[in-house]
Amino acid sequence: MRDLVIIGGGPAGMSAAIAARESGIQDILILERDGQLGGILQQCIHNGFGLHMFGEELTGPEYAWKYEKKVNELGIEYKLNTMVLDITEDKIITATNSSDGVFQIKAKAIILAMGCRERSKGALNIAGTRPAGIYSAGTAQKYVNTMGYLPGKNVVILGSGDIGLIMARRMTLEGAKVHAVCELMSYSGGLARNIEQCLNDFNIPLRLEHTVVEIHGKDRLEGVTVARVDQNRKPIPETREYIPCDTLLLSVGLIPENELSKKADIKLSGVTNGAVVDQDRHTSCEGIFACGNVLHVHDLVDFVSKEAEIAGKSAAEYIKSGKKQSFVIPIKADGKIRYSVPQIITEAKDVTVYFRVSDVYKNAKIVITDGNKTVLSKNKAKLAPGEMEKITLKAEQIKSVKELHFCLEV
Amino acid sequence: MIERKLTCIVCPLGCELTVTLEENRVLEVRGNTCKRGEAYAQNECTNPKRTVTSTVLCEDGCTVSVKTDEPIPKEKIFECLEVINSTTARLPIKIGDVIIKNVCGSNIVATQNRSK
Numbered sequence: 001m002r003d004l005v006i007i008g009g010g011p012a013g014m015s016a017a018i019a020a021r022e023s024g025i026q027d028i029l030i031l032e033r034d035g036q037l038g039g040i041l042q043q044c045i046h047n048g049f050g051l052h053m054f055g056e057e058l059t060g061p062e063y064a065w066k067y068e069k070k071v072n073e074l075g076i077e078y079k080l081n082t083m084v085l086d087i088t089e090d091k092i093i094t095a096t097n098s099s100d101g102v103f104q105i106k107a108k109a110i111i112l113a114m115g116c117r118e119r120s121k122g123a124l125n126i127a128g129t130r131p132a133g134i135y136s137a138g139t140a141q142k143y144v145n146t147m148g149y150l151p152g153k154n155v156v157i158l159g160s161g162d163i164g165l166i167m168a169r170r171m172t173l174e175g176a177k178v179h180a181v182c183e184l185m186s187y188s189g190g191l192a193r194n195i196e197q198c199l200n201d202f203n204i205p206l207r208l209e210h211t212v213v214e215i216h217g218k219d220r221l222e223g224v225t226v227a228r229v230d231q232n233r234k235p236i237p238e239t240r241e242y243i244p245c246d247t248l249l250l251s252v253g254l255i256p257e258n259e260l261s262k263k264a265d266i267k268l269s270g271v272t273n274g275a276v277v278d279q280d281r282h283t284s285c286e287g288i289f290a291c292g293n294v295l296h297v298h299d300l301v302d303f304v305s306k307e308a309e310i311a312g313k314s315a316a317e318y319i320k321s322g323k324k325q326s327f328v329i330p331i332k333a334d335g336k337i338r339y340s341v342p343q344i345i346t347e348a349k350d351v352t353v354y355f356r357v358s359d360v361y362k363n364a365k366i367v368i369t370d371g372n373k374t375v376l377s378k379n380k381a382k383l384a385p386g387e388m389e390k391i392t393l394k395a396e397q398i399k400s401v402k403e404l405h406f407c408l409e410v
Numbered sequence: 411m412i413e414r415k416l417t418c419i420v421c422p423l424g425c426e427l428t429v430t431l432e433e434n435r436v437l438e439v440r441g442n443t444c445k446r447g448e449a450y451a452q453n454e455c456t457n458p459k460r461t462v463t464s465t466v467l468c469e470d471g472c473t474v475s476v477k478t479d480e481p482i483p484k485e486k487i488f489e490c491l492e493v494i495n496s497t498t499a500r501l502p503i504k505i506g507d508v509i510i511k512n513v514c515g516s517n518i519v520a521t522q523n524r525s526k
Contacts, residue, residue, distance in 0.1 A: 045475035045521065046463045051421045059463055059521040061475050065505050145465055148473040173464060173491055192424030196417040197460065201484065300422055 008113035010039020012292025019312025030078035038064030052302035133221030152247025164251025169198035280314030
């Protein structure tokens with residue numbers, strides 16, 4: 001029996017472990033499937049991490065190192081190259097690695113910190129052949145940054161998420177020509193700074209309301225056909241255009257990796273694809289917590305670390321004193337607000353609710369009601385799906401309500 | 411007087427800046443939410459600079475991630491990369507080690523640890 005087992009040794013797992021240790025839990029084990037701690041940060045060699053947490057601009061590996069050092073200083077135990085195969089509702093973890101074989105651990109509490117994975121081409125349904133040369137942006141990033149391979153010379157990128165933008169610059173710096181970044185929507189899903197420093201700096205065209213409609217080539221990719229889309233995001237045939245290229249990168253979104261959560265029968269949200277949690281990041285399964293990109297996809301690693309601290313502290317509290325949920329206040333999003341985390345509140349304390357909107361809105365008003373009267377409201381000059389918003393509710397505002405509605409007035 | 415629109419790249423907020431210029435002299439910066447934004451606008455209109463991140467080949471065939479420890483002039487990015495790409499680094503490497511000295515006015519430092 002272990003006190004706390006954390007699944008995943010990326011930024012969320014490490015930050016949760018440190019917070020739990022600092023809250024008095026001695027017996028902690030991190031299980032990590034890669035050969036080193038740090039998760040995806042190890043391949044994110046660009047800078048821009050850590051401004052919120054450390055007030056300085058770090059690269060991904062440097063940010064990871066700050067946490068890895070702390071994990072080592074605090075003597076937190078971890079197993080690398082270890083794959084978790086199963087977790088159960090009563091918190092029995094089955095894992096495997098080459099030295100221990102298949103083994104089981106029972107834990108008093110579990111923190112899920114498995115991160116997310118990239119949405120694949122299969123999910124997109126593009127017509128045409130299936131030649132070599134099509135990668136998710138993150139796979140290409142791994143090839144270029146950790147293995148030293150350049151996957152191709154003439155590149156088209158579908159999707160303008162941050163990884164796609166970062167890879168547009170990275171491939172350019174390594175001598176490839178990026179012909180276009182196509183984005184289905186009328187706005188980029190990436191950060192404004194990345195449009196500026198990754199595309200504009202290198203004159204890479206961002207084609208909004210464009211998508212790839214056909215893939216060409218037998219063995220190796222030879223080109224793609226792109227087209228403009230109409231208001232219903234359907235390609236307009238007259239706008240079809242052939243672009244010769246040997247590489248297509250897909251940066252079309254991230255999906256929380258919740259296969260293990262499903263095995264433990266944890267209630268998941270259809271919107272975030274992550275667990276439904278309360279303010280402590282406690283899932284529907286008692287003693288199992290979730291944080292980081294496995295819970296919902298974050299814009300910045302700094303926010304992942306922050307959220308993981310909450311999960312780490314809460315798990316420590318739970319291990320020390322148990323937890324009784326005395327009430328459940330559901331938080332309902334109106335659709336313009338796409339989702340919130342947490343989705344429920346189970347304790348009358350100050351709670352910061354994070355949420356994301358479903359479209360670009362200007363001069364909007366965030367209104368939080370109890371179903372009838374307004375609890376809190378806030379004006380915002382600009383809201384975008386790519387940028388997580390937050391609002392803090394006071395304990396006394398929570399005490400008097402049965403439910404909370406998050407609405408956007410535009 | 412001319413107005414130039416910029417997107418600040420100092421932090422992930424990405425403030426939209428409006429800079430008023432007179433013969434390459436910055437008269438006013440609007441839209442920034444911090445002092446760093448103002449400094450960015452100043453530099454961007456007079457001497458734009460970027461931090462460059464890349465990888466250096468190590469003697470064992472692996473790579474180590476590196477960065478310029480100071481931002482370098484934007485037009486020297488590819489010159490800087492040429493130096494980075496023609497270098498082979500000796501192992502072991504500790505995070506923060508200077509891998510190449512004085513490239514385009516900056517040192518190239520390791521951002522990862524690599525054991526021998």
